[in-house]
Amino acid sequence: MDTLACFKSYDVRGRVPDELNEDIAYRIGRAYAQCYRPKTVAVGYDIRLTSPQLSNALAQGLADSGVNVMDIGLGGTEEVYFAAFNEEVDGGICITASHNPKDYNGLKFVGKKGIPISNNNGLLDIERLAAINEFGAKKALGKIIKKSLKQAYKKHLLSYIDGTKLTPLKIVVNAGNGGAGEIIDLLEDSLPFEFIKLNHTPDGNFPHGVPNPLLKDNRLTTQQAVIEHNADLGIAWDGDFDRCFFFDETGDFVDGYYMVGLLATALLKVHPGAAIIYDPRLYWNTLEMVAQAGGKAIISKTGHSFIKEAMRKENAIYGGEMSAHHYFKQFAYCDNGNIPWLLICQLIAEKQTSLSALINDCKKRFPCSGEINLTVKNTPKILERLTEHYQKDAVKIDFIDGIGVEFSQWRFNVRASNTEPLLRVNVESRNDQALLDNATNELLALIRRLDD
Structure with a gap:
């Protein structure tokens, strides 16, 4: 099959x-049109310097195929998702490379009502057609119409919270010179919060580094500002702000794992007994919190297309990944980087407490390694040998995503990344930091020996 190097499992990135x-980008527009025969497609783009030109080329490819384009302009991936289910369109495409280096860009695709498009339902066909580049004569041109959805999107975001329950909070917000700052500005006059704004202006030159709060060095500015301003919490985003990351009032970074259980709890208060989808990397804390809140926890393979498919199947109200992707039924099962912090701020107000008070017991009861990324030569061999090594003593082994091995007091998941040539390792224990440290070190040493 003809291929293009920029096509990945879930999107385009290069x-x-x-x-x-x-x-x-033009050929991708033609290919998308040929695959799905849409009447109208929403197109938006992030803050990267090359995004406007790529967006224009994509829109022209769609228009030359007879497709009308709703150009929603500069924004984030979640705004394209919103357009896909809120507007009379047949799909959406966002020009973005999220947290990749500044010389990268890409495209994320959804179909009608925000249904994801990936390798298992059409992305390979788009790649094949774009690579062949034989589209024939242009059809009657589609129209390219600019439309701002900002006020409609603001109204939608505010629908997730009860404004009467909010209390004044001081919040450090770090957009990383990505697009999240515009959403904060949009919401500011409707919330009783004081925002301390860092790296707030969109700038595709990324003067303060690529917006990726998972990198420890990128957290320092937010942490220091929380402490300096005596803030109630801090929030940081990646470039296209489909993920948000939390810092408690002491400046400590909160692992995305613990936010899954907390968000599930917040939503189960409003939707008692609902299903919650979680991923297989780290989950003991999630299971406990969902059970305590009266929900039904259901596991899914890691990755947005798998999580969204499971949510639709189970009619789940929420799905969470420890990587800080949070999915909401009311948001067409798509991930969103602003709904989470709004829900958490309401939870803090309702419980009259702090983020650390909501999280610290979870961290103590279920300490985790955080995701450890390893570059290895032979992933299939390593997974096979790990199974052989641990199967005699394990309480349970699963192969939902890579290999998950569970013992009475600790467990781990090792899997190949869907998006990068890496082996991802996650370990957790029950109320035993020393056990966690020892087990993690033992596992990593074993993986290195197996890869020799």
């Missing part, structure tokens, strides 16, 4: 201009 450029 270095500009050698892997992705205006010509390829």
Whole structure:
């Protein structure tokens, strides 16, 4: 099959201009139109310097195929998702490379009502057609119409909370010079919060580094500001702000794992007994919190298309991944980087407490390693040998995503990344930091020996 290097499992991502450029973006527009025969497609773009040109080329490819384009302009991936289910369109495409280096860009695709498009339902067909580049004569041109959805989106975000229950909070917000700052500005006059704004202006030059709060060095500015301003919490986003990351009032970074259980608890108060979807990397804390809140916890393979499929199947109210992707039924089962912090702020107000008070017991009861990424030569061999090594003593082994091995007091998951050439390792224990440290070190040493 003809291939293009920028096509990945879930989206398009590549270095500009050698892997992705205006010509390829145009061909992708033609290919999307041929695959799905849409009447109208929403198109938006993030803050990267090459995004406007790529967006224009994509829109022209769609229009040359007879498709009308709703150009929603500069924004985040979640705003394209919103357009896909809130507007009379047949799909949406966002120009973004999220947290990749500044010379990268990409495209994320959804169909009608925000249904994800990935390798198992059409992305390979788009790649094949774009690579062949044989589209025939242009049809009657579609119209490219600019439309702002900002006020409609503001109204939608505010619908997740009860404004009468909110209390004044001081919040450090770090957009990382990505697009999240515009949403904060949009919401500010409707919330009783004081925002301390860091790296707030959108700037595709990324003067303060690529917006990726998972990198420890990128957290320092937010942590210091929380302490300096005596803030109630801090929030940071990646470039296209489909993920948000939390810092408690002491400046400590909160692992995304613990936010899954907390958000599930918040939503189960409003939707008692509902299903919650979680991923297989770390989950003991999630299971306990969902059970205590009266919900039904259901596991899914890691990855947005799998989580969204499971949510639809189970009619789940919420799905959470420890990587800080949070999915909401009312948001067409898509992930969102602003609904989470709004819900958490309401939870803090309702319980008249702090984020650390909500989280610290969970961290103590179920300490975790955080995700450890390893570059290895032979992933299949390592997974096979790990199974052989641990199967005699394990309480349970599963193969939902990579290998999950459970003992009475600790467990781990090792899996190949869906998006990068890495082996991802996660370990957790029951109320035993020393056991966690020893087990993690033992596991990592074993993986290194197996990869020799």
